[in-house]
Amino acid sequence: MSSLVRIYSQVYKSFMSLKRNTFRLADVLIWPMIFLFTLTFFVTYLGSDQIYVNIIILGMMGWRMIYFPNLETVSSFTEEYWSKSLAHLMISPITRLEFAIGAAISGFIKAILVVIIYLVFTSFLYGFYIPDWPTFLLGMFFFAIIGFSMGLVTLGLGYFMKEESFSMAFIWPDIIVLLSGVYFSIESVYPASIVPFIRLLPSTQAFELMKSMFGLGHPDLVILSVGTAVFFLLAYAFNTFMYEKARKEGKLVRLG
Amino acid sequence: MVLAIEVIDVSKKYKSANEIVYALDNVSLKVKEGEIFGLLGPNGAGKTTLISILAGILSNDTGSAKILGLDCVRDSKQLQQKINVVSGFTGAPFTLSCEEALMYYSLLYNVKNAKEKIQEVISATQLGDALKLPVQDFSSGMKQRYLIAKALLNDPKVLILDEPTVGLDVESAINIRDMVRKLRHDGRTILLTTHNMFEAEELCDRIAFINKGRIVDVGTLKELREKIVGKRIIEINCSDPKMVIKLLKGIPNLSLSSPSPKLVHVVVKSYAKMKEILSNLSDAKCEIRGITALEPTLEETYIHIINRSKIEGEKLE
Numbered sequence: 421m422s423s424l425v426r427i428y429s430q431v432y433k434s435f436m437s438l439k440r441n442t443f444r445l446a447d448v449l450i451w452p453m454i455f456l457f458t459l460t461f462f463v464t465y466l467g468s469d470q471i472y473v474n475i476i477i478l479g480m481m482g483w484r485m486i487y488f489p490n491l492e493t494v495s496s497f498t499e500e501y502w503s504k505s506l507a508h509l510m511i512s513p514i515t516r517l518e519f520a521i522g523a524a525i526s527g528f529i530k531a532i533l534v535v536i537i538y539l540v541f542t543s544f545l546y547g548f549y550i551p552d553w554p555t556f557l558l559g560m561f562f563f564a565i566i567g568f569s570m571g572l573v574t575l576g577l578g579y580f581m582k583e584e585s586f587s588m589a590f591i592w593p594d595i596i597v598l599l600s601g602v603y604f605s606i607e608s609v610y611p612a613s614i615v616p617f618i619r620l621l622p623s624t625q626a627f628e629l630m631k632s633m634f635g636l637g638h639p640d641l642v643i644l645s646v647g648t649a650v651f652f653l654l655a656y657a658f659n660t661f662m663y664e665k666a667r668k669e670g671k672l673v674r675l676g
Numbered sequence: 677m678v679l680a681i682e683v684i685d686v687s688k689k690y691k692s693a694n695e696i697v698y699a700l701d702n703v704s705l706k707v708k709e710g711e712i713f714g715l716l717g718p719n720g721a722g723k724t725t726l727i728s729i730l731a732g733i734l735s736n737d738t739g740s741a742k743i744l745g746l747d748c749v750r751d752s753k754q755l756q757q758k759i760n761v762v763s764g765f766t767g768a769p770f771t772l773s774c775e776e777a778l779m780y781y782s783l784l785y786n787v788k789n790a791k792e793k794i795q796e797v798i799s800a801t802q803l804g805d806a807l808k809l810p811v812q813d814f815s816s817g818m819k820q821r822y823l824i825a826k827a828l829l830n831d832p833k834v835l836i837l838d839e840p841t842v843g844l845d846v847e848s849a850i851n852i853r854d855m856v857r858k859l860r861h862d863g864r865t866i867l868l869t870t871h872n873m874f875e876a877e878e879l880c881d882r883i884a885f886i887n888k889g890r891i892v893d894v895g896t897l898k899e900l901r902e903k904i905v906g907k908r909i910i911e912i913n914c915s916d917p918k919m920v921i922k923l924l925k926g927i928p929n930l931s932l933s934s935p936s937p938k939l940v941h942v943v944v945k946s947y948a949k950m951k952e953i954l955s956n957l958s959d960a961k962c963e964i965r966g967i968t969a970l971e972p973t974l975e976e977t978y979i980h981i982i983n984r985s986k987i988e989g990e991k992l993e
Contacts, residue, residue: 513753
């Protein structure tokens with residue numbers, strides 16, 4: 421029970437600070453819409469088939485579900501660092517995992533909010549709909565775990581890189597966009613020799629799952645499930661290793 | 677004797693360029709339950725390192741550090757529920773108001789009846805008027821009171837105060853010191869670091885001097901003073917110093933001088949001579965306005981002990 425309260429503390433902090441932080445608010449309400457319309461306007465300008473608009477919209481939704489938990493985990497940490505209150509967090513009873521889960525939940529809530537806004541706008545503008553809700557929700561679940569795992573890795577780097585890790589939170593999703601074929605088919609872009617390796621990435625499989633709702637992707641659910649679980653375990657192990665190393669080398673003290 | 681803090685042979689070393697630097701070198705100290713214990717030393721002496729180990733955010737290389745019987749590194753999360761830290765160098769999270777920030781920490785510490793507890797700590801720290809204001813807009817004095825309010829939320833049995841009055845004006849510093857006294861009165865154990873000797877003298881029951889990662893002396897202020905003073909000075913304020921000197925000359929092992937037209941300084945090895953001095957002064961045909969035993973200040977004690985440790989350290993090297 422007390423663990424749940426500590427997890428909730430991060431959600432509380434995130435949404436309380438959102439009230440007075442225009443930049444954080446824009447991150448939820450403005451930039452996702454600008455990204456969405458930039459891409460969908462471009463595709464419709466090219467006169468592309470409706471299916472490509474659908475892939476773009478689904479890709480945006482999945483990408484946001486990865487992006488927010490990852491970013492929120494890091495920003496929850498770096499904003500404490502910037503406001504010189506990180507020491508108070510570190511000397512409190514919250515564990516690393518509770519902190520990361522709490523921050524990631526804030527990210528999930530924001531991502532869900534953005535997905536709902538996307539659904540409303542795109543259904544009105546492009547007649548977009550989710551053809552297979554169970555598949556969609558399953559895909560979103562995997563995106564959330566992948567985003568959370570990425571957040572754990574970025575947080576692990578944060579113990580050493582301080583605010584520099586913040587830029588990592590932006591770099592990660594961009595690499596995912598590029599490698600996982602968020603808006604395109606990986607077979608049509610990457611050399612055939614590389615494709616099998618890219619298909620081993622859980623994020624690639626999750627986006628394949630999303631595309632499969634429109635008959636374009638070919639997901640491998642085993643790679644997706646096992647890959648996501650392995651990625652999460654590795655991310656947690658990395659975070660633990662970096663934390664203990666930082667605590668031993670005095671890096672945590674310098675953060676506070 | 678019930679111990680709140682027990683540090684035994686704790687060492688911590690860092691690699692710096694090509695050499696290994698000992699931030700703490702076999703440090704041992706014991707803090708009794710309910711006392712205010714001062715940790716004094718120059719910058720870089722090892723105070724922050726020791727506090728960081730006690731707070732659970734730095735692991736020691738050797739030895740053991742325990743608070744309330746819990747290992748500060750291994751049991752850090754369990755321990756952090758029972759202690760708290762106030763540091764003059766820390767801030768408040770983001771743009772949260774005082775009330776929101778305290779609610780946030782109440783959740784972190786899983787405080788029962790958080791709203792009532794917040795009211796209680798707000799009242800104790802006199803922050804009632806500032807409850808809705810963002811903490812980042814607070815003055816230094818208000819910020820310190822906010823930090824103390826935050827540190828009281830979990831009813832800590834042990835409080836670590838790291839330079840709690842740094843950068844504060846006189847009035848704010850007095851308020852904070854009053855609060856610290858009240859905290860001790862409530863039965864809490866307090867570990868205080870400060871560069872303000874007056875503050876340490878005012879508040880601490882016992883003091884440890886730390887230098888170059890080593891505890892160089894521990895004791896009550898009286899004990900520490902006695903260690904450095906091989907002689908004591910009695911100051912006599914009188915109308916005729918020459919006459920007083922003449923009266924006291926007969927007493928063996930006294931050194932007499934008159935630093936100003938109205939004062940006589942009598943240097944003795946111990947206050948045992950006082951009875952004889954008073955007896956002789958009763959024959960004085962001049963006005964005796966006052967007799968004062970001049971004690972070295974904590975500042976003088978500190979400088980003496982730290983300098984002595986530097987010399988001993990150089991000899992060892």
